[in-house]
Amino acid sequence: MSANSNEPDWRPLLDDMRGTIDNIDAALVHLLAERFKCTQRVGELKARYRLPPGDPSREAVQIERLRALARSARLDPDFAEKFLNFIIKEVIRHHEAIKDKR
Amino acid sequence: MSANSNEPDWRPLLDDMRGTIDNIDAALVHLLAERFKCTQRVGELKARYRLPPGDPSREAVQIERLRALARSARLDPDFAEKFLNFIIKEVIRHHEAIKDKR
Numbered sequence: 001m002s003a004n005s006n007e008p009d010w011r012p013l014l015d016d017m018r019g020t021i022d023n024i025d026a027a028l029v030h031l032l033a034e035r036f037k038c039t040q041r042v043g044e045l046k047a048r049y050r051l052p053p054g055d056p057s058r059e060a061v062q063i064e065r066l067r068a069l070a071r072s073a074r075l076d077p078d079f080a081e082k083f084l085n086f087i088i089k090e091v092i093r094h095h096e097a098i099k100d101k102r
Numbered sequence: 103m104s105a106n107s108n109e110p111d112w113r114p115l116l117d118d119m120r121g122t123i124d125n126i127d128a129a130l131v132h133l134l135a136e137r138f139k140c141t142q143r144v145g146e147l148k149a150r151y152r153l154p155p156g157d158p159s160r161e162a163v164q165i166e167r168l169r170a171l172a173r174s175a176r177l178d179p180d181f182a183e184k185f186l187n188f189i190i191k192e193v194i195r196h197h198e199a200i201k202d203k204r
Contacts, residue, residue: 010147010150010151010153013147014144014147017140017143017144017147018144018160020140021137021140021141021144022164022167024133024136024137024140025137025164025167025168025171025186026171027133028130028133028134028137028185029168029171029172029175029177029182029185030171030175031126031129031130031133032130032177032181032182032185033172033175033176033177034126035123035126035127035130036177036178036181037176038119038122038123038126039123041119042116042119042120042123045112045115045116045119048112049112051112058120062124062127065124065127066127066131069127069128069131069132070131070135073131073132073135074135074139075131075134075135075138076138079134079138079192080131080134083130083131083134083188084127086185086188090181
């Protein structure tokens, strides 16, 4: 499977694509870290003013907005919604931990 | 709870933080869309060369790398690992769909 054979060499192609995926993952992790710093601040504000950890009306707006963004970016909107629910579940867990600590 | 009362006004603070979260979410959706475009290409390459959809040794390296990145970004490494597993599960589902279509 060298460059001289008739069969294309998939290894360098695969490694190149994986390098891009790894760069995107690093960006995702850093954005997620910033997002949790923000929701941590929101959690502290909510605990201070005794606001409930979750906010279903806010979540419904977020889901609709993300589904629309996903469609325009050609990402499966169902996946975008599953992704947001996955994140929100973790955020509510953090907010409840902040509330319990007070 | 106006600016003139002794009680700080939490509403503008909360709205400001939520605006930042919404901007981060838009960036996350766009990065995820690019990531799935990449893994789609990987899936097509794998189907073409009859490589298996999942690659446990690659996944183990990805998880260790993301855990280290998470630690340096002050994100819970367990959450980063759960996040990657959530994404990989979806990717393998896509790869299997590509394989089944051929």
